[in-house]
Each structure stands twice: as C-alpha cells, then as structure tokens.
Amino acid sequence: xxxxxxxxxxxxxxxxxxxxxxxxxxxxxxxxxxxxxxxxxxxxxxxxxxxxxxxxxxxxxxxxxxxxxxxxxxxxxxxxxxxxxxxxxxxxxxxxxxxxxxxxxxxxxxxxxxx
Amino acid sequence: xxxxxxxxxxxxxxxxxxxxxxxxxxxxxxxxxxxxxxxxxxxxxxxxxxxxxxxxxxxxxxxxxxxxxxxxxxxxxxxxxxxxxxxxxxxxxxxxxxxxxxxxxxxxxxxxxx
Numbered sequence: 001x002x003x004x005x006x007x008x009x010x011x012x013x014x015x016x017x018x019x020x021x022x023x024x025x026x027x028x029x030x031x032x033x034x035x036x037x038x039x040x041x042x043x044x045x046x047x048x049x050x051x052x053x054x055x056x057x058x059x060x061x062x063x064x065x066x067x068x069x070x071x072x073x074x075x076x077x078x079x080x081x082x083x084x085x086x087x088x089x090x091x092x093x094x095x096x097x098x099x100x101x102x103x104x105x106x107x108x109x110x111x112x113x114x115x
Numbered sequence: 116x117x118x119x120x121x122x123x124x125x126x127x128x129x130x131x132x133x134x135x136x137x138x139x140x141x142x143x144x145x146x147x148x149x150x151x152x153x154x155x156x157x158x159x160x161x162x163x164x165x166x167x168x169x170x171x172x173x174x175x176x177x178x179x180x181x182x183x184x185x186x187x188x189x190x191x192x193x194x195x196x197x198x199x200x201x202x203x204x205x206x207x208x209x210x211x212x213x214x215x216x217x218x219x220x221x222x223x224x225x226x227x228x229x
Contacts, residue, residue: 032216034217042222043208043223044220045220046217046219093216101149103159105159
C-alpha cells in the first residue's frame, strides 16, 4: 500500500519567515495530494490540494509543489503569522481501484511561529 | 468548503457499554465517508471506508465486530463502538468525500471509557 513520509516533524520559525514542509510518497498511482491544518483538539481543515496533472498551485500565502518523477510534494507558507501555528498533515490518494479515495497521511509537522 | 458535523463531541462511558457516533454531511451528499482514529500527538489512522448502501471496508487490524459502521443514507454514517474498553479511548474523526477525491472532516468525538 501507499506510504507517506513527512519532514520535518517540528518546525519553528520567526513571524514573517517562510516555512516549508516536505512529503514523499511511494505509490506512483497516487494522483491527489491534499494538505490539512489541525489545531489542538479540532478537526483537520483542508488548506490546499494538488492533483497530478499540475506541478504547482498557489493560494495567497500558501503554495504546493509536486514532483511526480521524484514522488514528492511540498507545502510552502510565506510571511508566516502566529495564527499559522498548528499541526500540518500531508496526504496522498489515488482515484481508482480498491483504494479509491482513501487518504494515507504523513506523520504531521508541528509548526510554531514565534512573534 | 463543505460542512461535516459529528455527534457527540465528547462521550464518557463505562467499560462494557456501546457508544454510537454520528457523522453527517450537511450541505452535500456523500456516497463515501471515512472513519479515522487519532491518538494524542499522532497522525490520523484510517479505520474503515463507509459506502452508502453497502458494507464498510475495514483496514487491516480493525475489528469489524468491534467497530460497527452503517451508512444508511447519502448524508449519514454511524460508527458504533461495541463493548467499549479503556483501550478504545481515543479521538474518532469522520470525513465525507465530495466529488472525486476531496475529503472534509467532522469535528471529532473524544471517547473516554472508564
């Protein structure tokens, strides 16, 4: 089955700096890669996603890049703010076969943005 | 984005009792919902895939007789933890799939078994 590795496990930055979180996946058939933000005790919230037919997607301060050949994708947050502090999860899924729609999550990254 | 509700948000029960958790998609129809379990400071672990009108598909190592899943309509899936024990205490989260692949999560249910 799919295996998703996420790094780093913790990331500490100063307000205004950029933050980058990286994930690798094992199944070349995976074609959907969402990123979720989870605050303590709350639900994971979808912040951005990318499909395998594009290499990059941007939404204001957040961007995701995908390298299908190397099987890795990254989350980039620019101009970080204290409210960006949370746990971020990457995930991968494929849109066909018995695993249709199942998300495999990375281990999570605890991001702390210091004022 | 789409809204998913989950009820109850928190439940405390005695060992040996059963607990039912409901997951609803409020503004869209979801033929597929997923149930996850999350331990403190850990990632989400998929327990089962719930398909409307058919039997759930359980992940390896998840006891289907212990965690009963019913997906009776396009907006409701339920997870029943039967004969709960302290080791079943956890944060249970559902998600509903909108369209081909996007999943939206419920707020989660904190289960404590005494």
